[in-house]
Amino acid sequence: MSVTITDPAMEIAELIDHLRNFAPPNHNPNSPPPVWMALANGTNLRPESAEIMELLAIVRNRLAKLAIHVNEFTGPEITKDIKDLVTAAIHRLSDVLSLPKLGSAWKDALANSIKAEDATAFRMFSFAMRNYIPLKRLSDEERETAILSVREALTEIAESGDLKVWEKQALLEGYQRVEFILKYFEFFGHEGLSRQMIVTATATKVVAQGALKAGRLKKVATALAVVTALLEAVSAPSDAWHAAIDYERWARTGLASMHDTHKPEQFLLSAPEQASGATANTSEKAEGG
Numbered sequence: 001m002s003v004t005i006t007d008p009a010m011e012i013a014e015l016i017d018h019l020r021n022f023a024p025p026n027h028n029p030n031s032p033p034p035v036w037m038a039l040a041n042g043t044n045l046r047p048e049s050a051e052i053m054e055l056l057a058i059v060r061n062r063l064a065k066l067a068i069h070v071n072e073f074t075g076p077e078i079t080k081d082i083k084d085l086v087t088a089a090i091h092r093l094s095d096v097l098s099l100p101k102l103g104s105a106w107k108d109a110l111a112n113s114i115k116a117e118d119a120t121a122f123r124m125f126s127f128a129m130r131n132y133i134p135l136k137r138l139s140d141e142e143r144e145t146a147i148l149s150v151r152e153a154l155t156e157i158a159e160s161g162d163l164k165v166w167e168k169q170a171l172l173e174g175y176q177r178v179e180f181i182l183k184y185f186e187f188f189g190h191e192g193l194s195r196q197m198i199v200t201a202t203a204t205k206v207v208a209q210g211a212l213k214a215g216r217l218k219k220v221a222t223a224l225a226v227v228t229a230l231l232e233a234v235s236a237p238s239d240a241w242h243a244a245i246d247y248e249r250w251a252r253t254g255l256a257s258m259h260d261t262h263k264p265e266q267f268l269l270s271a272p273e274q275a276s277g278a279t280a281n282t283s284e285k286a287e288g289g
Contacts, residue, residue, distance in 0.1 A: 006137050007130040008066045009086070013122035015059065016093070018042075019114050024106055035096060038106040043184075051180060056097050063094045069133060070125065077128035086125045089118035138230055143182050146226050150179045153223035162216050167207040171220070174200035178227060197231050200224075 006014075022042035024033040033041075040047040043055065067090045070083055095101060096113035157163065157171045177196050204212070204224055211217045 004137050004139070005130065006135050007126050007133055008062065008069060008135065009122045009126040009129045011135065012063065012066060012090075012093070013119040013126065016114055016116070016119040016122070020110060020116065020119075022106075032105040032107050034103045035106055035109050036102040038109075039102075054180075055184065060094055060097055063090050066090060069129065073128070073132070075128050075132065077131075078125060082121065082124050085118075085121040089115070089121050092118065142230060146223075146230055147179055147182050149219070149223040149226045150175050150182065153217075153220045154179070156217060156219040160211070160217060162211040163208065170203050170207055171200075174203050175220075175223065182227075197227055201228060 019042070022038045024038035024041045026033055036047055036052075039045075039056070040049075040052055043052060045052045045055075067087065070086050070090070073083065092113040092115070096104070096109045101109070101113075154172060154175050157168055157175065160168065163171070174196075178200055181196055201224060204220065208217055208220060212221055
């Protein structure tokens with residue numbers, strides 16, 4: 001399985017590059033397109049959709065967490081000047097993606113808040129952050145394979161005669177959410193997928209256990225195996241500090257209970273590997289959520 005290493009700062013730098021390539025249609029030269037139109041056009045989502053608001057919330061949440069990392073970073077590799085540049089860049093990007101600014105002109109957002117030099121600042125900080133908070137990211141081909149499996153599972157769930165109405169609804173919502181996260185996985189990092197996959201796997205076990213054991217809902221079983229395999233590939237922590245953060249987060253979302261109850265075996269989400277030496281010294285740095 002092909003996995004590349006990235007980090008929170010590099011992900012935001014790449015997000016800025018991605019946003020700067022958005023080209024919203026300009027039907028009225030006297031009224032430049034607003035931020036919301038550029039975001040909708042660039043993500044192929046309807047402006048009124050719940051998904052676009054969710055994307056905004058997730059990006060802002062990632063920016064807030066990155067700000068915490070920058071504030072806590074004490075490594076000698078990065079000067080205070082670079083930390084100040086990154087902090088200012090985080091504030092600018094968070095602000096332009098906030099609800100009050102969605103009606104602002106996109107051209108002004110590019111000039112003042114989604115700046116190429118800010119992407120450069122994030123890349124400078126990435127040099128040090130990757131040693132402390134590495135993130136694993138899958139290839140586009142693997143994501144597409146998982147998305148295809150999930151879509152096939154959605155069709156099977158919708159057409160199944162083995163499920164009650166409420167069971168269908170629970171599974172449909174869960175796998176639709178997984179599909180959505182996989183589609184934008186490049187900018188989500190692994191955290192969002194981890195949380196949703198735990199919830200969806202548990203829901204599958206609860207509402208479809210009988211059908212799975214009887215050999216029905218085969219495409220649902222395949223999708224569950226494919227996505228949990230991808231999750232295992234990106235979830236193993238790369239160092240003690242990251243391990244402490246992940247252990248705390250997964251404990252709160254109920255991963256431990258899933259290990260004891262979720263069958264068949266191939267659907268298990270494996271626990272993080274044992275972190276080396278520094279865990280005890282670094283666990284106090286573990287952040288919430």
